[in-house]
Amino acid sequence: KNEVEQSPQNLTAQEGEFITINCSYSVGISALHWLQQHPGGGIVSLFMLSSGKKKHGRLIATINIQEKHSSLHITASHPRDSAVYICAVGGGSNYKLTFGKGTLLTVNP
């Protein structure tokens, strides 16, 4: 079974700061997903990565397959970025995702 570890568990930042959230996994995968969950809200998919880097607005996600590691970066953070960010990995034809415990990000104005 794949073990997915996220760090840090909690992160507090000031508006405008550059944010990095990390995700490591133990077994080779076909794809890694970053998800966002606002307080009391549903879960939405931000990125799906199988290699390299993706960018959407102020969010950047990278993955290093050899190191079994991914990072989610937020540039010019804003209070509306406050949420739980969840990393999940999927392997090959296996339709089950393994989820990390999430990183709670709080951005203060």
Add this chain to the structure above:
Amino acid sequence: NAGVTQTPKFRVLKTGQSMTLLCAQDMNHEYMYWYRQDPGMGLRLIHYSVGEGTTAKGEVPDGYNVSRLKKQNFLLGLESAAPSQTSVYFCASSYSGRGTDTQYFGPGTRLTVL
């Protein structure tokens, strides 16, 4: 296009009561999933379905049953609720079920069992 919807949004049960959570998706997805989310733990898969009429056990299936009589609906049943089933339940769906496929989540159901 509503995506994935769940009913109810909130529910309080007494120990031993039963209930059914309904998940519906309008994206014609084959795969559907039920997860539970508990503090300090990642999302855990309860049951899943790879198509109409099929269901399978996930990581934490005990105390739950499911049915997928129609492609668009996936029902999660609790026959005799226990306090350990207090949780937030999420339904999700995906097109193909491959690890590269995006899962679309419903808004969640917050269940409290007293």
